[in-house]
Amino acid sequence: MEAALERTASDFDVLIVGGGMVGASLACAxxxxxxxxxxxxxxxxxxxxxxxxxxxxxxLAYGTxxxxxxxxxxxEIAATAAPIERIHVSDHGHFGATRLRAEKYGFEALGYMVESRALGRVFSTALAALPRVELISPARVAEIETGSDHMRVRIEQEAGARxxxxxLVxxxxxxxxxVRRWGGIDVRREEYGQSAIIxxxxxEYPHRNIAYERFTDSGPLALLPMTDERCSLVWTVRTEQCATVLALDDREFxxxxxxxxxxxxxxxRRIGARASYPLALVRACRYTAPRLALIGNAxxxxxxxxxxxxxxxxxDVxxxxxxxxxxxxxxxDVGASDVLARYEAWRLRDQRQVLRATDSLVRLFSNEFTPLVLARKAGMLLVDLLPPAKRMLMRRAMGLAGRQPRLARGLPL
Ligand SMILES: Cc1cc2nc3c(=O)[nH]c(=O)nc-3n(C[C@H](O)[C@H](O)[C@H](O)COP(=O)(O)OP(=O)(O)OC[C@H]3O[C@@H](n4cnc5c(N)ncnc54)[C@H](O)[C@@H]3O)c2cc1C
Structure with a gap:
C-alpha cells in the first residue's frame, strides 16, 4: 500500500465493507x-x-x-410489511399440494414480505441517529492489508484516497x-443456468396473505403477498429464455x-417493472481470515x-x-483470532444446512426426470401427512432452529 498516503486519525474497531441490507444491519446492531x-x-x-x-x-422469516x-x-419494518399466514406449495401439471399454516403452530405469521427499498429507508434513518457509526459513501474499498494488530484499508472517494x-474488517x-479475495478465501461457484425474473x-382476487410456491417445467415460481393487495412475483426461467420472456409485452407475459x-x-393483471437476476450458488470455503469476517452474500x-x-x-449479523x-x-481485541473462530464455529452448521437444503430443492424441483418427479411428489405427500416432518421443516424455514443469538431471544447484545 502506498506509504505516501497520509494516515488519518479515524481508526475503527470494526470497518464494514458494503452497506447493503446485511452490512447496514450489522452497523445498526x-x-x-x-x-x-x-x-x-x-x-x-x-x-x-x-x-x-x-x-x-x-x-423475512419469523426468526428475522x-x-x-x-x-x-x-x-418501522412492520409498518410496511405484509404477513405470510399460509404457504401453498404445488407442482404444475400434477395434482396435490402441501399447505403450511401459521395459526396451526401458534404463530401470528410464518414470515413477512417487505420491499427492499422500504428496508433501505429504515436502515438509513436508524444509522443517521447513531453517532458512533461513520458512513463513508460513495466510496470504494480499494485495498486491504493485514497487519499484526490491525488492518490497513485504502478507501477511494471522489475527493481522493484515505x-x-x-x-476487524x-x-x-x-x-x-x-474482501473475500483480499482475505485469500477461496470460493466455490455453481451456475444454475437459471435467472429469476421479479x-x-x-x-383479481385478494391474496389472503397466502404465499404460493409453484414448481413449473422452467423452474419454480412464487407469488408472495404484499401490502395493498399486490403480489411479488419471483419467476425462475432458464437463462437462455430470460431475454425473450423479459421482452414480452405485459399481456403476453x-x-x-x-x-x-x-x-x-x-x-x-397490472404488472409493474420487471428485472432479472442470474442465479448461482456461491460459497466461501471459510468465513474468516486473520482480522477479517464475511457475512451475507459475501x-x-x-x-x-x-x-x-x-x-x-x-x-450471521x-x-x-x-x-x-x-x-x-x-x-x-474484537479482531482476535479466537473471537473470529467463535463466529465461524457458530455459523458453519446453519450455513451448510441452509445451503444444502436450498440447493437440493432447486435440483429436485427443476427437473422433469420421471423418478425425480415421483420422488418430489412422494416427498410433498410425506411432508403433508407427517406433522413432525412439517413442524421440523417449518422451524428451519422460519429461522428458529439451532442456537439462537441473544438478539433473537429479546436479550440485549
Ligand atoms: C430475486 C431475488 C429474490 C430474493 N428473495 C429473498 C427473500 O425472499 N428472502 C431472503 O431472505 N433473501 C432473498 N434474496 C436474497 C437477498 O436479496 C440477498 O441475500 C441480500 O440482498 C444480500 O445482501 P448483502 O448485503 O449481503 O449483499 P448486497 O446486497 O450485494 O450488498 C453488497 C453491498 O456492498 C457494496 N460494495 C461491494 N463492493 C464494495 C467495495 N469494494 N467497497 C464498498 N462497497 C462495496 C455494494 O455496492 C452493495 O451495496 C433474494 C435474492 C434475489 C436475487
Missing part, C-alpha cells in the same frame, strides 16, 4: 455500543441506485422478525466480494405466467427458491455482533 464503526459503501448510501435496495421484495425486534427496528485502520460486499402485480400459475388468484449466495439468503445473512460485543465487554 453494533451502533449502540461503545465501539467505533465504519461503513464503506460504493453507492450514495440510501440512494435508489444502491443495488441491494432495488425493486425486489424480501420474505425476532432479531429486528432485538435491534429495535421491527416497528487510509484507515481497523481491528467485515466483508459485507456481496457475491463478488473483494415484478409486482395485482391479481401475464398470459404465460397465468398458464403456469393457474387461476387460484383469478386473472393476473459468505454465501443462494437461489431465491426458499427465500433464505437475507435471513441467513441476518443470522446477530452471531457476529454477539461475539464482537462479548469480546469488547471482556476488554478483548
Amino acid at each position: 453494533l451502533g449502540h455500543r461503545s465501539l467505533h464503526i465504519g461503513v464503506v459503501e460504493s453507492f450514495p448510501f440510501g440512494a435508489a441506485a444502491q443495488p441491494g435496495y432495488d425493486d425486489r421484495s424480501i420474505a 422478525r425476532r432479531i429486528f425486534e432485538g435491534m429495535g427496528l421491527w416497528p 487510509l484507515v485502520t481497523a481491528r 467485515v466483508g459485507a460486499d456481496g457475491a463478488e466480494s473483494s 415484478a409486482n402485480l395485482t391479481p 401475464l398470459a404465460r405466467l397465468q398458464e403456469r400459475f393457474g387461476t387460484r388468484l383469478g386473472r393476473l 459468505a454465501h449466495t443462494l437461489h431465491p427458491i426458499a427465500g433464505q439468503g437475507f435471513n441467513l445473512g441476518l443470522r 446477530a452471531a457476529l455482533a454477539e461475539v464482537i460485543c462479548d469480546a469488547a465487554a471482556a476488554g478483548q
Whole structure:
C-alpha cells in the first residue's frame, strides 16, 4: 500500500465493507455500543441506485422478525410489511399440494414480505441517529492489508484516497466480494443456468396473505403477498429464455405466467417493472481470515427458491455482533483470532444446512426426470401427512432452529 498516503486519525474497531441490507444491519446492531464503526459503501448510501435496495421484495422469516425486534427496528419494518399466514406449495401439471399454516403452530405469521427499498429507508434513518457509526459513501474499498494488530484499508472517494485502520474488517460486499479475495478465501461457484425474473402485480382476487410456491417445467415460481393487495412475483426461467420472456409485452407475459400459475388468484393483471437476476450458488470455503469476517452474500449466495439468503445473512449479523460485543465487554481485541473462530464455529452448521437444503430443492424441483418427479411428489405427500416432518421443516424455514443469538431471544447484545 502506498506509504505516501497520509494516515488519518479515524481508526475503527470494526470497518464494514458494503452497506447493503446485511452490512447496514450489522452497523445498526453494533451502533449502540461503545465501539467505533465504519461503513464503506460504493453507492450514495440510501440512494435508489444502491443495488441491494432495488425493486425486489424480501420474505423475512419469523426468526428475522425476532432479531429486528432485538435491534429495535421491527416497528418501522412492520409498518410496511405484509404477513405470510399460509404457504401453498404445488407442482404444475400434477395434482396435490402441501399447505403450511401459521395459526396451526401458534404463530401470528410464518414470515413477512417487505420491499427492499422500504428496508433501505429504515436502515438509513436508524444509522443517521447513531453517532458512533461513520458512513463513508460513495466510496470504494480499494485495498486491504493485514497487519499484526490491525488492518490497513485504502478507501477511494471522489475527493481522493484515505487510509484507515481497523481491528476487524467485515466483508459485507456481496457475491463478488473483494474482501473475500483480499482475505485469500477461496470460493466455490455453481451456475444454475437459471435467472429469476421479479415484478409486482395485482391479481383479481385478494391474496389472503397466502404465499404460493409453484414448481413449473422452467423452474419454480412464487407469488408472495404484499401490502395493498399486490403480489411479488419471483419467476425462475432458464437463462437462455430470460431475454425473450423479459421482452414480452405485459399481456403476453401475464398470459404465460397465468398458464403456469393457474387461476387460484383469478386473472393476473397490472404488472409493474420487471428485472432479472442470474442465479448461482456461491460459497466461501471459510468465513474468516486473520482480522477479517464475511457475512451475507459475501459468505454465501443462494437461489431465491426458499427465500433464505437475507435471513441467513441476518443470522450471521446477530452471531457476529454477539461475539464482537462479548469480546469488547471482556476488554478483548474484537479482531482476535479466537473471537473470529467463535463466529465461524457458530455459523458453519446453519450455513451448510441452509445451503444444502436450498440447493437440493432447486435440483429436485427443476427437473422433469420421471423418478425425480415421483420422488418430489412422494416427498410433498410425506411432508403433508407427517406433522413432525412439517413442524421440523417449518422451524428451519422460519429461522428458529439451532442456537439462537441473544438478539433473537429479546436479550440485549
Ligand atoms: C430475486 C431475488 C429474490 C430474493 N428473495 C429473498 C427473500 O425472499 N428472502 C431472503 O431472505 N433473501 C432473498 N434474496 C436474497 C437477498 O436479496 C440477498 O441475500 C441480500 O440482498 C444480500 O445482501 P448483502 O448485503 O449481503 O449483499 P448486497 O446486497 O450485494 O450488498 C453488497 C453491498 O456492498 C457494496 N460494495 C461491494 N463492493 C464494495 C467495495 N469494494 N467497497 C464498498 N462497497 C462495496 C455494494 O455496492 C452493495 O451495496 C433474494 C435474492 C434475489 C436475487
